Amino acid sequence: MLYLVGLGLGDAKDITVKGLEVVRQCHRVYLEAYTSILTVGKEALEEFYGKELILADRETVEQEADNILKDADVCDVAFLVVGDPFGATTHSDLVLRAVKLGIPYKVIHNASIMNAVGCCGLQVGYRSFQAKCCLRLCMTLASASLKMIGKSVASGVFTELYSFGETVSIVFWTDTWKPESFFDKIEKNRQNGMHTLCLLDIKVKEQSLENLMKGRKIYEPPRYMSVNQAAEQLLSIIQNRKLQGEESAITENTICVGLARVGAPDQKIASGTLEQMSTVELGGPLHSLIVTGTLHPLELEMLQLFPVAGSSFEQHVCQRTT
Numbered sequence: 001m002l003y004l005v006g007l008g009l010g011d012a013k014d015i016t017v018k019g020l021e022v023v024r025q026c027h028r029v030y031l032e033a034y035t036s037i038l039t040v041g042k043e044a045l046e047e048f049y050g051k052e053l054i055l056a057d058r059e060t061v062e063q064e065a066d067n068i069l070k071d072a073d074v075c076d077v078a079f080l081v082v083g084d085p086f087g088a089t090t091h092s093d094l095v096l097r098a099v100k101l102g103i104p105y106k107v108i109h110n111a112s113i114m115n116a117v118g119c120c121g122l123q124v125g126y127r128s129f130q131a132k133c134c135l136r137l138c139m140t141l142a143s144a145s146l147k148m149i150g151k152s153v154a155s156g157v158f159t160e161l162y163s164f165g166e167t168v169s170i171v172f173w174t175d176t177w178k179p180e181s182f183f184d185k186i187e188k189n190r191q192n193g194m195h196t197l198c199l200l201d202i203k204v205k206e207q208s209l210e211n212l213m214k215g216r217k218i219y220e221p222p223r224y225m226s227v228n229q230a231a232e233q234l235l236s237i238i239q240n241r242k243l244q245g246e247e248s249a250i251t252e253n254t255i256c257v258g259l260a261r262v263g264a265p266d267q268k269i270a271s272g273t274l275e276q277m278s279t280v281e282l283g284g285p286l287h288s289l290i291v292t293g294t295l296h297p298l299e300l301e302m303l304q305l306f307p308v309a310g311s312s313f314e315q316h317v318c319q320r321t322t
Contacts, residue, residue: 002069002098003078004085006110009263011040012048019108023049027075030056030068032091034204036082037224037286039264045080053080057204065097072103087112113199113262113288114167120257120269121302122195122290123163164197165189165293170230171201172223183237183250186291190249193294200225200287224285227258227270231277231289250274250291257290257303258282272308280308 003022008014015023023029031042031053038045046053056068056079068079085091085107098105118124166189168182182198189196203223234250241248252275260268260282268282277289295303 001076002072002094002103002105003076003108004091004095004105005078005080005108006084006087006112007038007045007080007082008110009038009083009113009116011038011264012045014038014110014263015049016108016110019110020049022076022108023051023078023080025076026051026078027071028054029078029080030054030060031080032056032061032082034058034061035202037202038082039261039266061091061094065094068094069098069101069103072098073101083112084110084114087114111263114197116262117164117197117259117288117290119262119267120259120271120290120306122257122292122299123296163195163293163296163299165192165194167197167199169199169201170225170233170289172203172225172229173233180237183234186234187249190254190291190293195293196291198230198289198291200227200230200289202286225287226285227260227277227280227282227287227289230287231256231258231274234274234291235278255292255295255303257292257306259288259290260284261286262288269306270308271303271306276308 003026005015005019005022007019008016029049029051031045033042033055034057042053042055061068068077071077079085079091079094081091086109095105115124166185168185170182171179173179186196186198201223202225203220235252238248238250238252252273254274255271256274256277258268258270258277258280261284266283270277270280270282272280274291292299
């Protein structure tokens, strides 16, 4: 059996009870080590799990997947992923390979940034609360026909449960490569009143172009994009488009939220303008950035718990219609 096990976001103890039981019973346990990181290292995980871990970098997972799946048809193999196995990134290829080889698999889910992002107060599903209230009111009515109307209204409201639009990844720019496609997606979300969760780039075990061309197994130091760097790239795009006479739905004053080490004891949240995000200090990785859309009053009130010095949100209040 191949097990894909989510580890959560914080430290060794964030694994679920079911996940821990699986890890301890498996013959081999791989730790995926290139899409995210925990606040503790491999040694701390091994001590808590009571199991030796095999680091699986991008090359191992993408080019040597058969080694991971070796003998998984006759023994248990675990593949550990920070967050949720199918959260911010997918490992579908590994699953498909297992299926083709006749190897059964199970997924043990856990928290990921995709749901933990609600810690900042931007509501993932506040309309669902409105729908439940609507349904509860209708169900108190005696008429069966009105009950049916209630179900219809509720189902209509439930079609728009989420305040977040498409999630995007912001990549590190280079001197010769400066893509802007992520900006267009953020802008589209904002035009539709939706917030955007921006996952920030991670460079682990990357080779320089020179070393890659010469076939040298020499790797660059790990790099993790900060909220500052992401904000600076967004501001640069805004400025460039202004020079081209384009008006953007995102400006220097757009309210954003910076998050660092979500799920860890020292997690940090800061809300303010995009301009302020370029200088806010959030500490070490991992960072995420949210560009807000239309803010509900409850969301606004929550964001005021985490203000960057000098932030003012009142002018950005705009309640959604239901």
